[in-house]
Amino acid sequence: MSRLSEVLDRLAATIEARRGADPSESWTAKLLADPTLAAKKLGEEAVETVLAAALKDRDALAAESADVLYHLLALLAASGVSLDEVAAKLEAREGRSGVAEKASRTP
Numbered sequence: 001m002s003r004l005s006e007v008l009d010r011l012a013a014t015i016e017a018r019r020g021a022d023p024s025e026s027w028t029a030k031l032l033a034d035p036t037l038a039a040k041k042l043g044e045e046a047v048e049t050v051l052a053a054a055l056k057d058r059d060a061l062a063a064e065s066a067d068v069l070y071h072l073l074a075l076l077a078a079s080g081v082s083l084d085e086v087a088a089k090l091e092a093r094e095g096r097s098g099v100a101e102k103a104s105r106t107p
């Protein structure tokens with residue numbers, strides 16, 4: 001398993017463990033209690049990621065990417081979408097050509 005897979009697994013478990021925790025003491029618990037807030041924060045972090053890339057700021061790009069991954073995991077947990085469901089979507093795309101698929105959808 002890659003280092004990223006391992007840390008994401010640990011983070012997902014930490015997020016699950018925050019269910020029912022006091023939102024005034026845990027940002028994660030606050031996101032879990034409010035999927036709309038989680039979606040908004042994910043959008044903000046995505047924009048900050050795009051800006052970091054545009055500025056060619058490698059360190060900021062890595063840091064903002066970490067924010068995106070954390071907030072995506074929190075949004076999925078808040079919305080009741082399991083990581084297995086996301087994995088199934090990715091698995092279904094394995095081996096397919098993105099370019100060919102896009103072309104087949106274009107009249």
Ligand SMILES: N=c1c2ncn([C@@H]3O[C@H](COP(=O)(O)OP(=O)(O)OP(=O)(O)O)[C@@H](O)[C@H]3O)c2ncn1[C@@H]1O[C@H](COP(=O)(O)O)[C@@H](O)[C@H]1O
Pocket residue numbers: 011014018025026027028029044048066067070
């Ligand atoms: N990985 C994170 C993580 N990444 C970001 N954040 C929080 O997400 C919030 C982002 O909000 P803002 O964008 O408003 O804050 P900001 O990023 O400081 O502001 P900008 O620099 O973006 O303007 C901040 O409060 C960060 O602390 C995180 N909060 C928690 N975790 C993980 O979740 C675990 C549980 O933490 P609790 O949330 O405290 O239970 C932690 O041990 C970490 O592993």
